[in-house]
Amino acid sequence: MKRIEGVIFDWAGTTVDYGCFAPVKVFLDIFKDKGIEPTIEEARGPMGMLKIDHVIAMLSVERISNLWKEKYGRNWNEDDVNLLYFNFEKQLFEILPDFTTPVPGILELIKRLREKGLKIGSTTGYTRKMMDIVEKHAKEKGYSPDFLSTPSNQPAGRPHPYMILENMKVLKLNNPECVIKVGDTVSDIKEGVNAKCWSVGILKGSSELGLTEEEVINMPKDELNEKLEVVRRRFLDNGAHFIIEEVGCLDEIINQINEKLLRGERP
Numbered sequence: 001m002k003r004i005e006g007v008i009f010d011w012a013g014t015t016v017d018y019g020c021f022a023p024v025k026v027f028l029d030i031f032k033d034k035g036i037e038p039t040i041e042e043a044r045g046p047m048g049m050l051k052i053d054h055v056i057a058m059l060s061v062e063r064i065s066n067l068w069k070e071k072y073g074r075n076w077n078e079d080d081v082n083l084l085y086f087n088f089e090k091q092l093f094e095i096l097p098d099f100t101t102p103v104p105g106i107l108e109l110i111k112r113l114r115e116k117g118l119k120i121g122s123t124t125g126y127t128r129k130m131m132d133i134v135e136k137h138a139k140e141k142g143y144s145p146d147f148l149s150t151p152s153n154q155p156a157g158r159p160h161p162y163m164i165l166e167n168m169k170v171l172k173l174n175n176p177e178c179v180i181k182v183g184d185t186v187s188d189i190k191e192g193v194n195a196k197c198w199s200v201g202i203l204k205g206s207s208e209l210g211l212t213e214e215e216v217i218n219m220p221k222d223e224l225n226e227k228l229e230v231v232r233r234r235f236l237d238n239g240a241h242f243i244i245e246e247v248g249c250l251d252e253i254i255n256q257i258n259e260k261l262l263r264g265e266r267p
Helices: 022-033 040-044 051-060 062-072 078-099 106-115 128-140 162-170 186-194 213-218 221-237 247-262
Strands: 006-009 119-122 179-183 198-202 242-244
Touching: 006 162, 006 247, 022 040, 022 051, 022 078, 051 062, 051 078, 078 128, 106 119, 106 247, 119 162, 162 179, 162 186, 179 186, 179 247, 186 198, 186 221, 198 221, 198 247, 221 242, 242 247
Parallel strands: 006 119, 006 179, 179 198, 198 242
Antiparallel strands: none
């Protein structure tokens, strides 16, 4: 009988760094240093992608492309991408240790999943060098999955499924129908869908929502629900099979998926 055997989590915005603020701050800063001021939405839009791809995606936004041409008298080019990415890495490495706190509920969830015999994998939009920092500090704070795959040793990052496939290989998860991918961005959702796994999106703490924990707690309920609904619809429009408000709610989804598998349903 088929049952869920493993869960593959994203990192920033899903298991650590509530709201995924570390990369957003740096993306805004590196463009401002070049005289271009992106909006928060433009900086968050490509979140979850390999970070150099994120730089390219931001430069490709029509408004930013036009501002670049207006300021520099030419279109952006590969040298610009490389310089922006160099500055991104330099600034991110300086602040990453401060953005590695596990999100509420994740440590308890991981304990419950392991007690059920499930394997815990992970994927990320960070490079291997970035994750060396994140992984070390998160482990000191109690979070450490069974395996981590980064885009650094893959043909491509998200939304391609290669990191999930590596997790499945290393963790000996033979059937994608018995695997759940959990993430907080559209890129995460697409990654899970492309790997033929069950793809689950998280609302609170997500990059897509872009709010601190304090803002989520203190925001008027009607206003928060409106924002949550926007993110929920975005995830569903990109193929998410399930949406949960917080990562600690994953248990009930696992039970629902196991019932679907028992009935012969597939992602």
